[in-house]
Amino acid sequence: MKRLLTLLAIAAVLASSLVACAPVPQVIEKEVVVTATPVPVVVEKELTVYHWWTAGGEKQAMDVIFKHFRAANPDIKIVDNPLAGGGGITLKTVMQGMLAAKMPPDTFQSLSGSELKMYVDGAYLDPVDDVWAANNLDTNYPAVINKMVTFNGKKYGIPMNAHRANWLFYNVPLFKELGLEPPTNVDELIAVAKAIKEARPEVSPIGLGSRDKWTAIFLFDVVLLSEGGPDVYEQFYTGQLDVETDPVIRAAMEKYKALIPYLYPYHGAKIWSDIPGPLGEGQIGMMVIGDFAAAQLVQAGYVEGTDWEAVGFPQEPEEVFLMIVDTFTRPVGIKHPEANTAWLNNLADPDTQAEFNIIKGSIAIHKDVPDSNYPDDLHQRASAAFKGKRIVPASAHGALAPQNFLSDWQDILTRFLYTGDVDAALSQTALVMTSYDVAGQSEWYWAK
Amino acid sequence: MRKINIRKRLSKLPLLFVLTVAALVWLLPMYTMVANSLKTAREISRAQYYLPPRGLELQNYVTAFSILQQGLLNSLLVSLPTTLIAVFLGSWAGFFLSRMRFKYSQTIFFATTIATFLPYQVVLFPLTKLLVTLHVINTRPGLILAYLILNTPMAMLITATFFEMIPVELQEAAGLDGCGPITFYWRILLPVGRLAIISTAILIFTFVWNDFLIAMAMTQGPLAQMATPVLAGLKGNYAQVWHIQMAGAMITSVPPLLIFIFLGRYFVSGLMAGTLKG
Amino acid sequence: MRPIPDMSYNRLHILLFLAPIFIIVLLLYGMIAWTMAVSMDNWVGMAPVWKFNGLQNYVTLFRMERFWGSLRNNLTWMVAFIIPSAMLGLVLAYGLVLSGRAESLFRPLFLYPLALSFVVTGTLWAWMYDPEAGVINNILKSIGLGSLSQPWIASPRQATFCLIGAAIWQYTGFAMTLYLAAIRDIPGEIFEAAKVDGASDMQIFRHVVVPNVTQATMVTIAMMTIFSLKVFDLVWVITFGGPGTSTEVLGFFMFVATYRQQFVGLGAAISVIILILAAAVVVPYAWWSMKKLQT
Known part of the structure; x- marks a missing residue:
C-alpha cells in the first residue's frame, strides 16, 4: 500500500509539473524558431548559430557573414543567438549542458586550441575534414592553425579570423613631447615608463584594467616573449618547464614586477575597455592589448598616427604574431547538417573573410586575402606580420594553455600585481601546473 | 495642553x-x-555626478531598453508562471500542514524550513544537471522548474505562517457544514487568506525577478536569459557608458519598485512571515 | 499549530495536499546528498566521472590558500555586515517609533533598497566606489575633503568592506522592520511606567527597548548569517573577486571552481563546507521556529 501511495504521489507531481510547464514551450515555439521543426514532413531549412559577437562593431561584422551566407543559401533561415558577456564563464557550461542534453545548436563559436579540445574530449563534436579538404585549407591556412584544430588526426573546427594579442598602443603627442621612441623589449618598456613618470608624474605610464583578470596575462605574455622568446613561451604554457627553478621564467617575473610602479594605480577596478579613452587623451601613456582596442580608439574619435599609434611588441629577441583564433564547429547530432556544411564553407571563403575582418577588426586567415584589404595601417601591418612572422598561439582565453590552469594563473598574476612576491607567484604557478597536469593536458600541441 | x-x-x-x-x-x-x-x-x-541632469536624455532609456528588451520579456515569462505555481503548490500544502491534524506536520515543516534557508550554491550544480537530464537547460521552462524547486518550500512556509492566524471558528463552522478540506481551501481559505496569498506572491515574484545566480548559471543568450544577467553583462562589456548602465538598472528595477511602492504593505508582511517570525 | 479535529480527511487528501511539496523537498534533499557524494568523487569535466576519492577533495581544499582567503572573507562579512546593520536597524526603528507620524514617511526610504536586485545594487555601488569617476570620491572632492578620497574597490584591503557597505545599505531596512515589529510588541505599560519614572528616551532605549528585542535580534542575526554565507551577486558584479582574489567568498570560489575550471568534485566540497556552516545556523533556527509555532 505504501509503495503504491509513493508511486501515486510521484505520478501526481509529474503530472502537475507537466501541466505547469505546458503553456511555456508553446510560447517559445511561436516566438523562437529553434523548436519550430516538430513536423518531420516539412523540413524547413535553418541554421541555429551561437556566438559571442554582440558588442557594437562585432554585430555588424556578423551581419557580413550572414549576408554572404544568405547570398549562397537563400533557402536557409538563420536563427541568430548572440551570447552577451564576451564568452563568459558560463557560456561553456551552458553550451556543454546543451550538448550533453543532446540539444546542440547547428553551429557554435569556440576558440581553436585547448578550448576546442574540451569539446572534442567530451565527444560533442563531429570532424569537419570534408569542409577542410574542399577548401584546400591545408595550403590556404598557416600550419599553426592546422595544428590547433587537429585532434586525434581529425579537424574539428573552421577558423576564420585572427586577433593579434601583442600590440603596444601608445599616445603619440606624449611620446613626441618627451622625445620617446616606442620600446622594442621589456627593458626599454621599463625605461620609457620611467621617463614618462619622471617627466609627467600625473600620467600613468602603463594602462591596465585587471578587473578583467586576463589582461594581466596579456601583459605578462609580452614580458615573457621579450625575456625568453617564442620557444620558451610555448614551453611554459604547455607545462614543459620547471617553473620554480627555470631562470627565464624567474627573470620574466622579476621584470613583470619592475612594471608594477608604472601601472595605472586603479587597474583593479577597471576593465580593458576603460583604458583606450584615457590613452587617447594622454592620461595614460601605453597599453599592451589586442588589436580590438584599435576599434575602440577609432570609435571614440582618436586618430591613428596622430593621437595614438601601435607597434608589435616585443620586437626583440623576435617579433611574433601572438594569435587568438575564432572558430566555428559542427556539433554531434545536429538537425541541419547541410546548413552546417554550407555555413562552414562560407566561413572558409576568402571573400567572406576579407569583408568580415575589416569590420571585426581582426585579420583574415586565408592566404588569398591581401594586406591591402584593410583600410587602416594597423591591420595592414597585422596582416603582414601574420604572413611574415612566426605565429604563436596566445595563452589567454584558452587557445594554448588549458582553461583550468588559466583561471588560477590569472589570479596568481593579479595578486602578484599587489604583492610583488616573486617566490610565492612562482611556487603557486608550479603547484598549479603540476596538480592540474598542464603538460598532460597540452600533449596535443606537441603531437605530430 | x-x-x-x-x-x-x-x-x-x-x-x-x-x-x-x-x-x-x-x-x-x-x-x-x-x-x-x-x-x-x-x-x-564631466564627472559632476551629484548635479541634476541639464535636460532629460530619454534616449538612454531607449538604448538600454533595446538591449534589455528580450531579457525583460524572459524575466516576466519566467517570474509570473513560477510565482503562480509556487504560490498555489505552497499554499495548498501550507494549508494542510497548518490547519489539519497530521502526525508528520512538524517533521515536514522542519524539513521544509531547512530546505528553504539553505544557500542555493549547495544545489546549484545538481540542479544544472537535472535540467540537462530533462533537456530543458537554457530554456524558460527549465528556469521555471529550477525556480519552482527553490521557491515552493518558501511559499509553503510563508502561507502556513499566515494561515495560522485564521480564526479556528471559521474552520469549525465549515467542518460542521460538511465542508471537506478541498472545498474549504478553494471556497473559504483563499478568499479569507488573500493577504497571505498576495504577500507570498509578491515576495516570490520579487525574488525570482531579482535572482542572478540561477539565471546566470543555467542560461546563455537571448532565448532564455533573464534581465539581471543581461544587466550584469552590460556593466562588464560597455565601459564608460555609465548613463546607459544606470538607465538599464532603472528599467530592471521598475517592476519590483512599483510593487514596493504600491503594495509595500504586502511586501513587508510577506518578508516578515518569510523569517517565520509571524 | 492548532489542528482542527472537525474537518475530516482521508489518506487521499494527505497525498493530494502534501505530495507536491514532499517531492520538491525530497528532491532538494536528494540534490544535497548528491552534492555530498560528488564532493567525495574525483569528478573533473562536465561529463560525470564517478571515481571515489574519499576525502581527497577536502584535503586539497584545506591546503589551498584561496580557500582560507574565501572563508576569511565570509567571516569578515559576518562580523562587519551583521553588527552594523543590526545596530543601525535597531536605532532607526526606535527613531521611527519616537518620530510618531513621520514614521510612515521615513520607513519606505530605508526599506526600498530591499526591493532591488543585487545586480542593480552592484551596478549602482560600483559607480559609487569608482576611484576616479566614483560618486563618493567626487563628493568628497567637491566639499573640500579630497584628501579623504580612497581607492575603494581598487584596493585589496578596502574592497571587501566596500562590498559590505553596499550590503549594509540594502539590508539595514530589513533589520529595521524586524525591530519595529518587536518594539511594537513590547507592552505599552512598560513604556508608560518608565516615563512616569522620568526616564529619558535614551534611558528607555537602553533599559526597555534593548532587553526586549532579543528575539528580533536572533532572527536578524540568523537571516544575515545565512546571507553572509551565500553572498555572491554583489561580489560578481562589483569586483569579480578582485583586486587579485581579495574579495572572493566561498560562493564565488565554488562557482569558479565548478563552472570555469570544471573541478566539479572540488566545487562540491566547497558547497558542502557552505552547507555545514549554514546548517549550524539553519537547523537550530528551523527547530526554534517549529517549537514556536507549536505553542
Whole structure:
C-alpha cells in the first residue's frame, strides 16, 4: 500500500509539473524558431548559430557573414543567438549542458586550441575534414592553425579570423613631447615608463584594467616573449618547464614586477575597455592589448598616427604574431547538417573573410586575402606580420594553455600585481601546473 | 495642553533632523542612478555626478531598453508562471500542514524550513544537471522548474505562517457544514487568506525577478536569459557608458519598485512571515 | 499549530495536499546528498566521472590558500555586515517609533533598497566606489575633503568592506522592520511606567527597548548569517573577486571552481563546507521556529 501511495504521489507531481510547464514551450515555439521543426514532413531549412559577437562593431561584422551566407543559401533561415558577456564563464557550461542534453545548436563559436579540445574530449563534436579538404585549407591556412584544430588526426573546427594579442598602443603627442621612441623589449618598456613618470608624474605610464583578470596575462605574455622568446613561451604554457627553478621564467617575473610602479594605480577596478579613452587623451601613456582596442580608439574619435599609434611588441629577441583564433564547429547530432556544411564553407571563403575582418577588426586567415584589404595601417601591418612572422598561439582565453590552469594563473598574476612576491607567484604557478597536469593536458600541441 | 504639544514637537526636531540626514544618505545612490540615467555622455564625462541632469536624455532609456528588451520579456515569462505555481503548490500544502491534524506536520515543516534557508550554491550544480537530464537547460521552462524547486518550500512556509492566524471558528463552522478540506481551501481559505496569498506572491515574484545566480548559471543568450544577467553583462562589456548602465538598472528595477511602492504593505508582511517570525 | 479535529480527511487528501511539496523537498534533499557524494568523487569535466576519492577533495581544499582567503572573507562579512546593520536597524526603528507620524514617511526610504536586485545594487555601488569617476570620491572632492578620497574597490584591503557597505545599505531596512515589529510588541505599560519614572528616551532605549528585542535580534542575526554565507551577486558584479582574489567568498570560489575550471568534485566540497556552516545556523533556527509555532 505504501509503495503504491509513493508511486501515486510521484505520478501526481509529474503530472502537475507537466501541466505547469505546458503553456511555456508553446510560447517559445511561436516566438523562437529553434523548436519550430516538430513536423518531420516539412523540413524547413535553418541554421541555429551561437556566438559571442554582440558588442557594437562585432554585430555588424556578423551581419557580413550572414549576408554572404544568405547570398549562397537563400533557402536557409538563420536563427541568430548572440551570447552577451564576451564568452563568459558560463557560456561553456551552458553550451556543454546543451550538448550533453543532446540539444546542440547547428553551429557554435569556440576558440581553436585547448578550448576546442574540451569539446572534442567530451565527444560533442563531429570532424569537419570534408569542409577542410574542399577548401584546400591545408595550403590556404598557416600550419599553426592546422595544428590547433587537429585532434586525434581529425579537424574539428573552421577558423576564420585572427586577433593579434601583442600590440603596444601608445599616445603619440606624449611620446613626441618627451622625445620617446616606442620600446622594442621589456627593458626599454621599463625605461620609457620611467621617463614618462619622471617627466609627467600625473600620467600613468602603463594602462591596465585587471578587473578583467586576463589582461594581466596579456601583459605578462609580452614580458615573457621579450625575456625568453617564442620557444620558451610555448614551453611554459604547455607545462614543459620547471617553473620554480627555470631562470627565464624567474627573470620574466622579476621584470613583470619592475612594471608594477608604472601601472595605472586603479587597474583593479577597471576593465580593458576603460583604458583606450584615457590613452587617447594622454592620461595614460601605453597599453599592451589586442588589436580590438584599435576599434575602440577609432570609435571614440582618436586618430591613428596622430593621437595614438601601435607597434608589435616585443620586437626583440623576435617579433611574433601572438594569435587568438575564432572558430566555428559542427556539433554531434545536429538537425541541419547541410546548413552546417554550407555555413562552414562560407566561413572558409576568402571573400567572406576579407569583408568580415575589416569590420571585426581582426585579420583574415586565408592566404588569398591581401594586406591591402584593410583600410587602416594597423591591420595592414597585422596582416603582414601574420604572413611574415612566426605565429604563436596566445595563452589567454584558452587557445594554448588549458582553461583550468588559466583561471588560477590569472589570479596568481593579479595578486602578484599587489604583492610583488616573486617566490610565492612562482611556487603557486608550479603547484598549479603540476596538480592540474598542464603538460598532460597540452600533449596535443606537441603531437605530430 | 497645547504648549506641551509644541514643546514635545520641538523636542522631536533633533530626531527628525537626524532621520532626515540618514534618509538622504539612503537616497543618495537612488538619486545618482536616476539623475545620471538622464544625462548625456558628455555630461557624464564631466564627472559632476551629484548635479541634476541639464535636460532629460530619454534616449538612454531607449538604448538600454533595446538591449534589455528580450531579457525583460524572459524575466516576466519566467517570474509570473513560477510565482503562480509556487504560490498555489505552497499554499495548498501550507494549508494542510497548518490547519489539519497530521502526525508528520512538524517533521515536514522542519524539513521544509531547512530546505528553504539553505544557500542555493549547495544545489546549484545538481540542479544544472537535472535540467540537462530533462533537456530543458537554457530554456524558460527549465528556469521555471529550477525556480519552482527553490521557491515552493518558501511559499509553503510563508502561507502556513499566515494561515495560522485564521480564526479556528471559521474552520469549525465549515467542518460542521460538511465542508471537506478541498472545498474549504478553494471556497473559504483563499478568499479569507488573500493577504497571505498576495504577500507570498509578491515576495516570490520579487525574488525570482531579482535572482542572478540561477539565471546566470543555467542560461546563455537571448532565448532564455533573464534581465539581471543581461544587466550584469552590460556593466562588464560597455565601459564608460555609465548613463546607459544606470538607465538599464532603472528599467530592471521598475517592476519590483512599483510593487514596493504600491503594495509595500504586502511586501513587508510577506518578508516578515518569510523569517517565520509571524 | 492548532489542528482542527472537525474537518475530516482521508489518506487521499494527505497525498493530494502534501505530495507536491514532499517531492520538491525530497528532491532538494536528494540534490544535497548528491552534492555530498560528488564532493567525495574525483569528478573533473562536465561529463560525470564517478571515481571515489574519499576525502581527497577536502584535503586539497584545506591546503589551498584561496580557500582560507574565501572563508576569511565570509567571516569578515559576518562580523562587519551583521553588527552594523543590526545596530543601525535597531536605532532607526526606535527613531521611527519616537518620530510618531513621520514614521510612515521615513520607513519606505530605508526599506526600498530591499526591493532591488543585487545586480542593480552592484551596478549602482560600483559607480559609487569608482576611484576616479566614483560618486563618493567626487563628493568628497567637491566639499573640500579630497584628501579623504580612497581607492575603494581598487584596493585589496578596502574592497571587501566596500562590498559590505553596499550590503549594509540594502539590508539595514530589513533589520529595521524586524525591530519595529518587536518594539511594537513590547507592552505599552512598560513604556508608560518608565516615563512616569522620568526616564529619558535614551534611558528607555537602553533599559526597555534593548532587553526586549532579543528575539528580533536572533532572527536578524540568523537571516544575515545565512546571507553572509551565500553572498555572491554583489561580489560578481562589483569586483569579480578582485583586486587579485581579495574579495572572493566561498560562493564565488565554488562557482569558479565548478563552472570555469570544471573541478566539479572540488566545487562540491566547497558547497558542502557552505552547507555545514549554514546548517549550524539553519537547523537550530528551523527547530526554534517549529517549537514556536507549536505553542
